[in-house]
Amino acid sequence: MKLKMMFLILFSVVLILSACAGNQSNQKASGNSKEADNNYPSQPIEIIVGFGEGGGTDTMARTLQPILQKELGESIAVRNMPGASSALALEYVNEQESDGHTILFQTDLVRVFPTMGMTDLTYKDFEQIGIGAMGIANFTVKDNSSLKTFDDVVQLLKDGNAKVGVAAIGDPWHLTLEIVNSVVGGDAEIITYDSGSNAAMAAMKGEVDFSISGVNEVVDLLRAGDLRSLAVMDNKAFEVDGLESIPPVTEFVSDLEKYVPEGTWWGPAVKRGTPEEIVTKIREAYNKAISSDEFKEFTKKRAIVLTDIEDSQEYTKQITEKTSWLLWDIGVGKRSPEEVGISRPKE
Incomplete structure (x- = not known):
């Protein structure tokens, strides 16, 4: 009986020591993790x-x-x-x-x-x-385009006769077009050009009725007077040094409010x-x-x-x-x- 009791006592001591060691190990690991966080960055x-x-x-x-x-x-x-x-x-x-x-x-x-x-x-x-x-989306046309305001763009889309240049299917500029079409009930032939700036060049050459790209991609062409920006996909005007402010699409189509800014x-x-x-x-x-x-x-x-x-x-x-x-x-x-x-x- 004494031997059995002694064995139980020793077994209990071993369990307690193991638990203590485990807790110390966990605390040490947690401490090391915390220390690593505090030492960030620790390498390039x-x-x-x-x-x-x-x-x-x-x-x-x-x-x-x-x-x-x-x-x-x-x-x-x-x-x-x-x-x-x-x-x-x-x-x-x-x-x-x-x-x-x-x-x-x-x-x-x-x-x-x-x-x-x-x-x-x-x-x-x-x-x-x-x-x-x-980079905010904007709608650009060649300088002498018959499209004078974003209202003209909307009407062209509603008529289903628009030919539009974007960088790629699924990019922000294509998405901008699809959003506008879904709101105004429009449609368009989409032509891709690998980049927003290339799409804008296509508009400048008259290959498309208008292009959609980031203002940042076409700002030099706008400043040079080769392109005109009819609107930005935002709810406030876009100010660029050396240019007249570009009006927001919401000024023309209020239902676009929940989709802006886009870019x-x-x-x-x-x-x-x-x-x-x-x-x-x-x-x-x-x-x-x-x-x-x-x-x-x-x-x-x-x-x-x-x-x-x-x-x-x-x-x-x-x-x-x-x-x-x-x-x-x-x-x-x-x-x-x-x-x-x-x-x-x-x-």
């Missing part, structure tokens, strides 16, 4: 750009890079990884550790992936740091699961960067709008739902957004 950082060198997204990332580097106190390299409309860049970042040392410089194209099928990744797989800048946007994101302390550090650095004089001068020169989106994650969710389902409903999408967990937006 990469910003991944899903497009080639010299393009608008690359140029913006490289403008922000030295400012972010200064704010975070660690070297930052911009790495270009073009392919599949930037889907390859998303997949690469998703394969890395969720430690904030690999940052995706994301664009609005993430909203079309659920239905266009370039990747199964969606905004849900990333934590949006912020959306600080946007291409840029902002960093990190892999889902990155510790909140690290996300906060990157967000604080990014907010300082986009508030800097250097970045403001960059955006002003290129006619890019600084945004005031407070919750970029929620904004990305809403714009993804709206865009993916619009493309699916008009027959452009290649798969239902439901296949990758994107719900239809509530009316």
Whole structure:
């Protein structure tokens, strides 16, 4: 009996010691994780750009890079990884550790992936740091075009006789056209030109009745007087140095209010699961960067709008739902957004 009692006592002691050791181990691991978060960044950082060198997204990332580097106190390299409309860049970042040392410089194209099928990744797989800048969509015509105001554009679309130039099917400029058509009951022949600036050149040559692109892509042609901008896809006038203010589409079609602003946007994101302390550090650095004089001068020169989106994650969710389902409903999408967990937006 005594031997049995002694065995039970020893067994209990072993269990208690094991539990204590386990708790100490867990506390140590938790402490190490917390310490790693507090020590961020602990190694060089990469910003991944899903497009080639010299393009608008690359140029913006490289403008922000030295400012972010200064704010975070660690070297930052911009790495270009073009392919599949930037889907390859998303997949690469998703394969890395969720430690904030690999940052995706994301664009609005993430909203079309659920239905266009370039990747199964969606905004849900990333934590949006912020959306600080946007290239607002505008409707441009050649200088001597018979289209004088956006009302003329709307009438041409209603008549079903419009020939419109955009960069690509599923891009922000094509989406802008489909939104306007859905509101005014219009239709158009769509011609793609690989970029918004090329589409604008087509309008200048008279190949199309009008083009849709970002103001930032055509600002030099507007200043030179080769093109006229009839309206911007926004609810306020667009001011550009050296030009008359460009009126908003809502001045002509009030029902477009709930669809504006529309255009291409840029902002960093990190892999889902990155510790909140690290996300906060990157967000604080990014907010300082986009508030800097250097970045403001960059955006002003290129006619890019600084945004005031407070919750970029929620904004990305809403714009993804709206865009993916619009493309699916008009027959452009290649798969239902439901296949990758994107719900239809509530009316």
